[in-house]
Amino acid sequence: TPADAANVLRHGASWLARDPRRLSPALLADAFRPVAAHLRRAPAGLRQFVDGQLLIAAQTTSAHANALYGAAALDLPRRGIVHLTGGMGGLAATLAQAIQRHGGRVLYRQEASRILRQPRQPIIVATKSGGRFTADVVIANLTPWNIAALLGDDLPRPLRRLPSQPRTGWGAFMLYVGLDEQAVPNGGPLHHQVITGEPLGEGNSLFLSLSPGWDANRAPDGQRALTISTHTELSPWWQLFHGDRAAYESRKRQYTEHILAAAEVALPGLRDAARLILPGTPITFQRFTRRVWGWVGGFPQTSLFQAWGPRLTPNMWLVGDTIFPGQSTAATALGGLRVAQAILRSTGQPSPRPQAAPPVHQLHPSGD
Ligand SMILES: Cc1cc2nc3c(=O)[nH]c(=O)nc-3n(C[C@H](O)[C@H](O)[C@H](O)COP(=O)(O)OP(=O)(O)OC[C@H]3O[C@@H](n4cnc5c(N)ncnc54)[C@H](O)[C@@H]3O)c2cc1C
Incomplete structure (x- = not known):
């Protein structure tokens, strides 16, 4: 709205007034260019890491994510992630x-x-x-x-x-896992990003989140809850779901096996420790969240x-x-x-x- 625009201008002007050095042409350029403009000389591993983070936070990689938005998104985990009880x-x-x-x-x-x-x-x-x-x-x-x-x-x-x-954007393929807590290294991180190839998504990039050991609300005694997600295109799932249910189930199994194997990089012994594995596709997302086509x-x-x-x-x-x-x-x-x-x-x-x-x-x- 015009009031919103005026608000942004007012806040921007007072932020600049506090330190005029902030009025840099590079900052202005970042309002229009992608994050990739800052990664031209970055090692491939760093670029992949940034791409993995941006895919989760901005739903696109450094070649396309706006640089100012990307800066804020990349800063979020650096400021500290917290977990709520439950x-x-x-x-x-x-x-x-x-x-x-x-x-x-x-x-x-x-x-x-x-x-x-x-x-x-x-x-x-x-x-x-x-x-x-x-x-x-x-x-x-x-x-x-x-x-x-x-x-x-x-x-x-x-x-x-x-x-x-939606012409752009994603669905998610998920694994909801209940696992024995012996498989979770003591004091280790609760979030992992696993990249096995490019383009990211479709099982090539995974994001793992474990429930904290101190939260008894999240899993039975001696177990942990783990969610693993990968970005996935919506239409192949819907085409198979409507056109070939056996192929849909088979794709679900393939994704599950591939993802569990890849996730062992972060959690060795995961497959043996898993007591419960529930896969979720965009069809599952539509069913439970009512979001059309499972667009997330x-x-x-x-x-x-x-x-x-x-x-x-x-x-x-x-x-x-x-x-x-x-x-x-x-x-x-x-x-x-x-x-x-x-x-x-x-x-x-x-x-x-x-x-x-x-x-x-x-x-x-x-x-x-
Ligand atoms: C796989 C995955 C992992 C994620 N991990 C994280 C994470 O670790 N940290 C993080 O911060 N974010 C994470 N997110 C993002 C976060 O879940 C979303 O940004 C957030 O849920 C979006 O909120 P929303 O309110 O826009 O939509 P939603 O969460 O979809 O909320 C919409 C609500 O409206 C309800 N609804 C729909 N239709 C109707 C209707 N007709 N009548 C009544 N109610 C209705 C739905 O049931 C739903 O509860 C993740 C997302 C995904 C897909």
Whole structure:
């Protein structure tokens, strides 16, 4: 929105005023060029490492990821990764409690099935189980394709130019593993990046995350939870799923075997230690998250100037990994804060003061 642009200019000007040396032509160039501009003389191993990190954080590699976005994304793990007790579930529970504390209601197992807009009337959100909710403002935490499906033919302008399917971006192939904790080296890192070849993705690059040993909520006694993911193209999975179910199952097995073997580089003995292995494809993602085609990660961050704006209409807003700064817990939270402030501004209400950080006992630096 124009207010957002003014905000960026105001913040940018005050940041530059604090140290005029920041006004460097290289920094300006970085707003337009890819990370690769900084890696021309980098050893191949470093470039691959950066590509692996960027693929997770920016959904594209150094040849395409915008340099300013890439700098922020690469800095995130360097600032320190933390784990919450209970993992992602703990985060969701904390957010739900915050909503309730502020007088809100959280309704579980309610799927929005329709959004009805009427001129000069509140919006109505209908749910599959027959609920109808009227709202002055709707904030949709969905992909643009999911929102378009809920609106039917009544699409706001930004959704009218939506291609029939995402042309860029990814799906994920996942392994959810339960393993004996003896296979996890004592005091070792909880996150690993494994690269076995290029192009990255499709099992050539893996990202492993282990549950911390101190978190008894994540796995039975003596075991750990492990997730392994690789970026994968959506269409081959859907073609096989609809056209040749046996080939779909066989591809799933191939990916599982290849990934487990490759992951042994980081966790030797993984296959013997695994008690449970559940594979997930883009079809699984669509089923459990309702994201169309199992499209995850939002749009690759190739340009600062092509991002989706969060305002669909004056009273319908978009949050989540589609809007800048894209995917990850940190980025979607930042995008959400920006939208909350914009809505408060547009309704003439003051922005609340920043909240205190969560109690320290819930946050743990990464490590065993
Ligand atoms: C394999 C993988 C690994 C990742 N690892 C990390 C990581 O280690 N750290 C990190 O920070 N980020 C990670 N991410 C990214 C992170 O998961 C996403 O950025 C984040 O989940 C995106 O949040 P979102 O709110 O945009 O969408 P979502 O998380 O998809 O949330 C949308 C919600 O809306 C619900 N919904 C959908 N349709 C409807 C409907 N019609 N009615 C009601 N509800 C509906 C869905 O059930 C879902 O709960 C990972 C992503 C993937 C795919």
